[in-house]
Amino acid sequence: xxxxxxxxxxxxxxxxxxxxxxxxxxxxxxxxxxxxxxxxxxxxxxxxxxxxxxxxxxxxxxxxxxxxxxxxxxxxxxxxxxxxxxxxxxxxxxxxxxxxxxxxxxxxxxxxxxxxxxxxxxxxxxxxxxxxxxxxxxxxxxxxxxxxxxxxxxxxxxxxxxxxxxxxxxxxxxxxxxxxxxxxxxxxxxxxxxxxxxxxxxxxxxxxxxxxxxxxxxxxxxxxxxxxxxxxxxxxxxxxxxxxxxxxxxxxxxxxxxxxxxxxxxxxxxxxxxxxxxxxxxxxxxxxxxxxxxxxxxxxxxxxxxxxxxxxxxxxxxxxxxxxxxxxxxxxxxxxxxxxxxxxxxxxxxxxxxxxxxxxxxxxxxxxxxxxxxxxxxxxxxxxxxxxxxxxxxxxxxxxxxxxxxxxxxxxxxxxxxxxxxxxxxxxxxxxxxxxxxxxxxxxxxxxxxxxxxxxxxxxxxxxxxxxxxxxxxxxxxxxxxxxxxxxxxxxxxxxxxxxxxxxxxxxxxxxxxxxxxxxxxxxxxxxxxxxxxxxxxxxxxxxxxxxxxxx
Amino acid sequence: xxxxxxxxxxxxxxxxxxxxxxxxxxxxxxxxxxxxxxxxxxxxxxxxxxxxxxxxxxxxxxxxxxxxxxxxxxxxxxxxxxxxxxxxxxxxxxxxxxxxxxxxxxxxxxxxxxxxxxxxxxxxxxxxxxxxxxxxxxxxxxxxxxxxxxxxxxxxxxxxxxxxx
Numbered sequence: 001x002x003x004x005x006x007x008x009x010x011x012x013x014x015x016x017x018x019x020x021x022x023x024x025x026x027x028x029x030x031x032x033x034x035x036x037x038x039x040x041x042x043x044x045x046x047x048x049x050x051x052x053x054x055x056x057x058x059x060x061x062x063x064x065x066x067x068x069x070x071x072x073x074x075x076x077x078x079x080x081x082x083x084x085x086x087x088x089x090x091x092x093x094x095x096x097x098x099x100x101x102x103x104x105x106x107x108x109x110x111x112x113x114x115x116x117x118x119x120x121x122x123x124x125x126x127x128x129x130x131x132x133x134x135x136x137x138x139x140x141x142x143x144x145x146x147x148x149x150x151x152x153x154x155x156x157x158x159x160x161x162x163x164x165x166x167x168x169x170x171x172x173x174x175x176x177x178x179x180x181x182x183x184x185x186x187x188x189x190x191x192x193x194x195x196x197x198x199x200x201x202x203x204x205x206x207x208x209x210x211x212x213x214x215x216x217x218x219x220x221x222x223x224x225x226x227x228x229x230x231x232x233x234x235x236x237x238x239x240x241x242x243x244x245x246x247x248x249x250x251x252x253x254x255x256x257x258x259x260x261x262x263x264x265x266x267x268x269x270x271x272x273x274x275x276x277x278x279x280x281x282x283x284x285x286x287x288x289x290x291x292x293x294x295x296x297x298x299x300x301x302x303x304x305x306x307x308x309x310x311x312x313x314x315x316x317x318x319x320x321x322x323x324x325x326x327x328x329x330x331x332x333x334x335x336x337x338x339x340x341x342x343x344x345x346x347x348x349x350x351x352x353x354x355x356x357x358x359x360x361x362x363x364x365x366x367x368x369x370x371x372x373x374x375x376x377x378x379x380x381x382x383x384x385x386x387x388x389x390x391x392x393x394x395x396x397x398x399x400x401x402x403x404x405x406x407x408x409x410x411x412x413x414x415x416x417x418x419x420x421x422x423x424x425x426x427x428x429x430x431x432x433x434x435x436x437x438x439x440x441x442x443x444x445x446x447x448x449x450x451x452x453x454x455x456x457x458x459x460x461x462x463x464x465x466x467x468x469x470x471x472x473x474x475x476x477x478x479x480x481x482x483x484x485x486x487x488x489x490x491x492x493x494x495x496x497x498x499x500x501x502x503x504x505x506x507x508x509x510x511x512x513x514x515x516x517x518x519x520x521x522x523x524x525x526x527x528x529x530x531x532x533x534x535x536x537x538x539x540x541x542x543x544x545x546x547x548x549x550x551x552x
Numbered sequence: 553x554x555x556x557x558x559x560x561x562x563x564x565x566x567x568x569x570x571x572x573x574x575x576x577x578x579x580x581x582x583x584x585x586x587x588x589x590x591x592x593x594x595x596x597x598x599x600x601x602x603x604x605x606x607x608x609x610x611x612x613x614x615x616x617x618x619x620x621x622x623x624x625x626x627x628x629x630x631x632x633x634x635x636x637x638x639x640x641x642x643x644x645x646x647x648x649x650x651x652x653x654x655x656x657x658x659x660x661x662x663x664x665x666x667x668x669x670x671x672x673x674x675x676x677x678x679x680x681x682x683x684x685x686x687x688x689x690x691x692x693x694x695x696x697x698x699x700x701x702x703x704x705x706x707x708x709x710x711x712x713x714x715x716x717x
Contacts, residue, residue: 007712010698038634039665121635151700157672158644161637238641243610277648279702503574544585 001366002060002292009501011155019043020102027099036133042122042160044115045101049418054093054101055118056108060128060146060170064176065356068367070111072352078104085337085345087409087460088167089127089369090118094416116154121249123234127169129177130370133293134378134520136326140197140464142172142291145226148281149175149187150404152227160235163241164249166234173450176489179371181205181214182463184251185233190220198222202542203263204255205231209455212252212496215260217267223286228278230269240266252526255374290358296364301329304382307390316438317389317400324379329382333363335375335392336399336407342433344371344410354395362388371487372448373409374402375544404441405449406432409460409549413470414454414477420453422470422477427507434508444515446527448487451472456490462485465529466511479507481501483514483540484532492531500543512518517543556657557678557686559671564693566686569679571605571626584628590620598623607659610638614645621652629675632659636715638671647674647704667692672711674704 004012022039025031031039037047044055056071069093075083079093096104108114117124126146149168153159159166159230171178172189180186183410186202198220199428205214221229237251238364255263271278307315316371321333335355347355353377359367363377363385374395380388392398401407408431411417413424416427428451435441451465454471461467467482478501485495502510515528517540532540554569566632567625572580574589584605585597597604605626617624627646629639646652658670659676667678671693680689699711 007698007700010712011700014696014698035634035663035665042599121637154700156701157669157699157703158640159637160669161635161640163637235641235644239638242635244640273649324642356560459640 001064002059002289007110008151009109009251012112012116013453015043015114015155016102016105016109018540019105021141023080023098023102037171038120039119039152040160043074043100043101043105043120046119047418048094048416049285050308050416051095052098052101053416054096054104054115054338055512056091056093056113056115057118057125058089058091058113059150060126060132060143061130061365061371062143063369064111065359065365065367067111067113067189067326068356068359070085070107070113072349072356074104074107075349075352082342082346082348083377084343084346084367084412085373085412086374087371087458088125089130089371090125091369094412103479107124110246119165121164121166122160123166123168124152126153127167127178127183127371128137129173131170131332131369131378132172132374133175133295134325134327134330135175136324137174138172139174139191140172140191141293142170142178142187142189143293144170145172145199145223146170147289147292147454148286149226149230152230152279158231159238160382161358162234162238163243164246165253166251168230174489176492178372179463179487179492181489182207182460182490183213183214184485185230187226187316188283191391193451194442196222201229201233202254204260204481206252207457207460209247209249209457209464210252211457212256213492213494214252215255217260218266224280224282224440228260228275228280229267229271231278232267232274235270236263258371263502293481294367295327297383298327298330298379301327301381303328304344306331306382306385308329310386313393313400314386314444315394316390317398318385320400320404321398322385325379331380331382331385333377333388334370335377335382335397336402336403337374337397338407339396340406340429340436340444343395343415344408344428347375349394351397354396358388358391372402372407373406400438401441403446403448404438405435405444405447406441407447408451409464410451411458413451417458419452420455420470421455422479423504424451424453424459424462424468424470427468427470427479427504430505430508431511444518444528445525448529450485460487461485463492464495465527465532466514467495468507473501477504478502479504481510481544483537484529486529496537498537498544502522502543511513513543513546514540554679555686557667557680557689558702559676564690564692571603573607584626587616588616594620605655608642609621610636610642611716614650615643616643618650621646621654623685624652624654625653626657626677627652627658627681628657631658631662633661634663635659635665637658640669643670643673643675644704663690668695672699672703682685 026036169178170187171185188200201218203212368376410424414420450459451468452459463485480501482495582603607628
């Protein structure tokens with residue numbers, strides 16, 4: 001993974017000093033609350049219902065074991081003993097004390113981490129494929145490009161105060177696991193007809209109150225031109241994005257109101273005008289960064305039969321929670337943060353420490369955070385899987401539910417967030433209680449359930465196969481259900497609302513009725529979302545709103 | 553008299569402002585007019601022989617003065633507060649595309665915490681509110697000594713950055 005040089009170290013430590021000064025001026029009353037808000041947000045610090053919330057950047061989800069140990073220490077010394085992994089591959093702490101945040105940032109800097117641009121109206125953490133570098137379907141490793149874009153975007157003087165937040169995702173594989181079509185800019189690594197590497201550039205995707213799917217602005221941009229292209233898009237957005245209405249300020253509204261062709265013309269004009277002074281990536285800089293993402297020291301191994309003679313629990317885990325690896329004799333292993341005992345994405349300080357130790361022993365000391373709020377060991381020897389499973393089981397990190405209904409995404413909701421309309425964690429608990437039979441979950445197959453506590457859509461409910469959105473009706477918590485959405489690749493689309501919203505306690509039964517319809521209608525091995533798209537939502541709608549006695 | 557922060561090469565100083573806004577003193581020898589006034593009185597202003605400056609609001613298009621930058625000694629870009637970021641791109645375009653070499657001044661709600669970013673986008677003069685302590689604000693240009701991106705760099709900030717980028 002990328003290692004800081006003197007420039008990276010200097011920049012992060014200067015950021016810590018800058019934020020310490022800003023915090024001090026605020027606490028001394030020299031900096032107005034509104035101004036401090038705009039500044040602290042650029043450092044990942046929100047003020048939530050009960051306490052500040054600090055979001056720490058995990059660039060494209062990649063972590064070393066020492067960084068994970070620092071997370072454990074922060075959880076223990078500055079929080080209530082846990083952290084929360086987010087859908088954008090970051091980690092959040094919900095209980096830090098404002099005056100101590102500079103100390104947390106200093107601790108993070110000591111392990112080459114920071115909270116720069118994890119919130120606020122600026123370019124956020126660049127996200128990517130959690131299987132980068134190990135996936136069999138990979139065309140090109142996206143991580144060096146993520147790092148190059150990360151550096152370009154960090155403390156960029158021109159784009160530090162955008163109309164609204166700005167999210168960039170990069171994928172290098174056929175199966176788009178980075179959800180590039182629901183980002184402000186999505187980059188897809190590809191080869192052109194001449195075999196030259198470059199990027200398809202998508203723009204204008206995003207979730208939130210007005211979800212939209214990104215559109216292709218350029219079919220092929222060379223690596224040398226990448227930053228110039230990004231600058232042109234950002235400059236047009238910075239000047240043309242709406243600043244009078246926060247709900248219409250994302251770049252997707254500029255793209256939509258002009259149409260993609262007109263928007264392309266605007267960017268073209270800027271790009272052409274800036275071509276002779278725009279930043280460009282030299283071959284030397286690309287090579288320098290690429291050198292950090294070489295393969296670890298794999299042993300020459302053969303694929304082996306891992307499951308023969310092993311019990312059912314291990315077989316299930318192997319089947320659900322591990323993935324093929326491009327190198328023989330290895331697997332990628334998910335650590336499920338979707339235990340019934342904790343909210344999705346939550347992890348304790350002692351689990352963090354233990355995971356760090358296991359990563360050192362079994363996966364070259366590296367850990368990845370996934371979009372689905374789980375962790376991943378990318379490079380585990382197949383011969384170690386059984387032993388690793390035993391250890392993960394003891395840590396409650398081996399729930400064999402990856403990709404199933406209970407591998408749910410949920411934002412923190414009304415329990416912690418000051419924006420939320422409704423609780424999410426109670427709904428998670430209700431669903432977990434209802435659907436505890438793993439065989440039933442496996443029969444349902446892949447289902448991405450995504451839940452948000454308000455229309456800001458941090459839980460990405462629009463692109464869930466099943467989406468659940470908390471809404472406020474006369475002070476009561478209600479939940480709207482969408483079906484048929486999907487986050488990834490060409491199938492990326494927004495779900496459709498099935499009808500009137502439900503009370504909290506109705507949700508598990510509604511899901512069961514939806515699944516009954518699915519199991520009746522599915523053809524072959526089609527997934528829930530495939531059936532919904534083939535039949536339309538009508539039969540599901542009818543099933544979901546059937547009287548309880550008819551459904552029983 | 554209004555005080556300003558002015559950058560010149562690597563010098564940073566607090567100086568007395570020798571410019572006047574047209575609404576305060578239209579007869580001054582160095583006068584800053586609004587875009588509206590520039591557009592309606594352009595030829596007369598040029599003929600007056602005065603040193604001329606134009607102030608753009610955040611929503612004004614840089615293109616509206618792009619052809620005239622050689623006639624102007626100063627361009628002032630207005631900021632409405634910390635969240636207002638159009639001025640950074642306006643400055644970039646004026647310096648880079650329009651090759652404007654006169655004074656580029658940040659005005660309005662200009663705060664200490666914006667100064668470093670502004671300087672990197674090509675501003676070399678900063679009009680802070682009267683309540684601001686300009687001596688404290690001067691230190692803002694040292695917030696960072698390194699950068700990942702090429703800057704417009706007329707400000708004389710000596711930043712270490714990746715040579716290849």
